[in-house]
Amino acid sequence: MNDAMGMPQSAVVLGGTSDIGRAILRSLVARRLRRIVLAGRDPEALIPVADELRALGADQVDTAVFDVTDVAGHQELAGKAAAQLGQVDLVLVTAGVLGDQISDEVDPEATARVLTTNFTGPASALVAFSDLLRRQGHGRLLVLSSVAGVRVRRANFVYGSAKAGLDGFAQGLADALVGSGASLTIVRPGWVASRMTEGLRPGPMATTPDAVAADVVAGLGKGASVVWSPAPLRLVFAGLRLLPQALWRRLPG
């Protein structure tokens, strides 16, 4: 169960090697998080993440093989995580790929891969884990969306449209969970310096995984339904939504 400050004691991370996910876990272990299931594609890559969290004070860190595109396995993973953790206080959905807009937009299979990894797969996982949280009568889903989905840009519309779909799905699911005891928080970061953006030119108001984690922890404490990171992006995008399409389509990637 969450502690009195709204901080989780147990968590499942879907995308356990994510830089942003790791930063959130480090911040939560520094508070009350003690039992964790790290789910990811490569079991070897999860080992150093588990070691780091144990060294910081986590009592139990288990790993599980998870591919977000393998939707048939999501329900089973939710059952396994519940068996390992007992109560699941937090489910972090961090799996995602940026893709390569220039090649993806002319390649049907690559487009489908980016959409499945960022939208269909995470949506399926949200359904599997929301079912678990509903039955528990408590627990929070935390979904990594992106400002790229708030208004989709020509320069990254494959990734951006997938995040727009995921964000909309998560908003609807959050409403569906009202009254169940379970809840959902959407995180909308801007440009974050992580493995995903390595080698790319930083975007405006670029931030770091640790700064996103600090915003997430503050949001969890308040029971926020949406966390923008950095926070001023909420106002920036309120304005950008009004920009004429002829200007919007010229914005760089």
Ligand SMILES: NC(=O)c1ccc[n+]([C@@H]2O[C@H](COP(=O)([O-])OP(=O)(O)OC[C@H]3O[C@@H](n4cnc5c(N)ncnc54)[C@H](OP(=O)(O)O)[C@@H]3O)[C@@H](O)[C@H]2O)c1
């Ligand atoms: N970085 C940014 O600027 C930024 C901004 C806004 C939102 N976000 C979102 O934040 C989330 C975390 O991103 P990050 O910056 O921490 O990047 P990251 O370090 O590259 O993390 C991405 C994670 O997704 C996992 N993943 C990719 N494909 C997968 C699949 N098919 N099945 C399971 N896991 C898969 C990766 O696992 P592997 O180790 O197996 O590759 C990795 O754990 C993503 O959803 C991203 O879209 C990032």
